[in-house]
Amino acid sequence: MIKLNLEYASREDILNAQLWELDICFEKSKFAHCLDQLVHELDAKKLLVRPKVWLSDEWFCPEAISGIAIPFSLMHPKLIELEKEFTGLCEGEDHDWFMKLMRHECGHVMDNAYFLKDEKKRKNIFGDHDRSYPSSYGPRKFSKKYVYHLEDNYAQAHPEEDFAETFSVWLTPRSNWKRIYESWPALKKLNYVDHLMKSLSNKKPNVVCYKEVDSIDESELTVREYLLKKKRKLRKTSQARRSIQHIQQYLSKNETTGIALDKIIGSLRKDLVRDISLLTKEYQYKIESVVNDLEGISNKKKLMIPEKCGPQIIHEIVLSHADKYFKEGRDRIVM
Numbered sequence: 001m002i003k004l005n006l007e008y009a010s011r012e013d014i015l016n017a018q019l020w021e022l023d024i025c026f027e028k029s030k031f032a033h034c035l036d037q038l039v040h041e042l043d044a045k046k047l048l049v050r051p052k053v054w055l056s057d058e059w060f061c062p063e064a065i066s067g068i069a070i071p072f073s074l075m076h077p078k079l080i081e082l083e084k085e086f087t088g089l090c091e092g093e094d095h096d097w098f099m100k101l102m103r104h105e106c107g108h109v110m111d112n113a114y115f116l117k118d119e120k121k122r123k124n125i126f127g128d129h130d131r132s133y134p135s136s137y138g139p140r141k142f143s144k145k146y147v148y149h150l151e152d153n154y155a156q157a158h159p160e161e162d163f164a165e166t167f168s169v170w171l172t173p174r175s176n177w178k179r180i181y182e183s184w185p186a187l188k189k190l191n192y193v194d195h196l197m198k199s200l201s202n203k204k205p206n207v208v209c210y211k212e213v214d215s216i217d218e219s220e221l222t223v224r225e226y227l228l229k230k231k232r233k234l235r236k237t238s239q240a241r242r243s244i245q246h247i248q249q250y251l252s253k254n255e256t257t258g259i260a261l262d263k264i265i266g267s268l269r270k271d272l273v274r275d276i277s278l279l280t281k282e283y284q285y286k287i288e289s290v291v292n293d294l295e296g297i298s299n300k301k302k303l304m305i306p307e308k309c310g311p312q313i314i315h316e317i318v319l320s321h322a323d324k325y326f327k328e329g330r331d332r333i334v335m
Contacts, residue, residue: 003022004021004023006023006076006078014223015223015224015227016223016224018219018222019072019219019220019222020217020218020219022076022079022216024079028075029075029076031095031098034095034099035051035053035102038051038106042171046201046202047201048205049113051105051109052066052067052068053067053069054070054212055069055070055075055215055217056071056072056216057216057226059071059101060105061109061112064207064209065210067210067211067212068105068106068109071090071091072216074090087227087230088234100150103167104154106168107163107165107171108160108164110167110197111164113205114200114206115206116196122196126166126189127162128159129160131158134157137156137158140156141283142283143156144184144186147165147166147177147181149169150165166186166189166190169190170193170197244303246320246323247317247321250309250313250317252305258305258306259304259307260298260299260303260304261294261303262295262303264305264314265314268311268314271311272318276315280326282326289330290322293325305317
C-alpha cells in the first residue's frame, strides 16, 4: 500500500491525505529517542514497566492499556507547522515538553499495570479516581497542595491527573522534589508515590496489554478534517470573548476619536487589578487574567473611549468585563 512521502508532498497533498496514508512512524521521528530516555528513567528507579507507543490524534493512555498514544502531528515538521497554523500550537513539539507528557502518561500506565487506583491510602491522599471527569476546572494558581508540572495546573483537574502529575515530578531526573516541595502539603503526595514506587521495584506488572486504541491506521479522517475539527473545538472556548455589548455604552461613538482603551488599561493595570480584586473578592491573578483579556480585545477591535472618561469609568468597564468573564466560566480550564 503506497504511503504519502511528506518530504516531497505539497501542503494540499498533505491536507487531503487520510491519516492512515501518511508515511510516518514514531521510530523515524525526532522523538524516537524519548522512549529510550523514559525507559532509562524507569530503569534508574528499578521499575519494570515498558510502555508501548503508537500514533493517534492526541495524547492519552487508555484504561487497562500499558501504552501511550502520541499525536501523529508530532511525527514530521510539516505536520507540526500545519497544526500550529490551524490551532496556534502543537502540544509537545519540543523535547522537554514531549518528555513531560511522556512521564505524565507513564503515570497512567503505572496505574494500569499494577492496579494502583483502588489502594485505600491512595484514595485518602489523592481522592477517588471514580469521580467523574469535569468538563472544565478552575485551578487555584498558587495552591501548594499540588505539584507543578504540565501547564494550566493540570494536577488540579482530577485525582487521576493529580497522581500522574505527582508521579511525573517524582520520576524526572534531578527534579530535587524533596527540597522544592519541602514545606508544601504536596510533599505528602510525593512521599506516598516515592514509597509506593519503591515497593514496586523489580516487580513484574500485574498485567501487560499493548492494544493500540484509536490508531491512525484505522482512521479515515483527512489531515484537513482533523485540523478543522480541532480548530472548532478550540474556538468554542474563545467564542464568547468577541462580544463587547457589555461595555458598548462606554465606548466612543466615533471610532477615529478618543483614547485607545487598551492603552488606558495598560497604564492603570496595577490599580485596576488591586481594586477590582477587592470589589469582587477574587484572587488578583484571576483579575489579572480579566484585564489581559479585555486589553487584548480592546487592541484587536481598536476600541476607543471618549477623552473625558476618568479612572472611575475604566473601573466600571473592567468590573463589567469581570462579571461577564466569570459568569461564562472563562476562568476555568476546558478539559
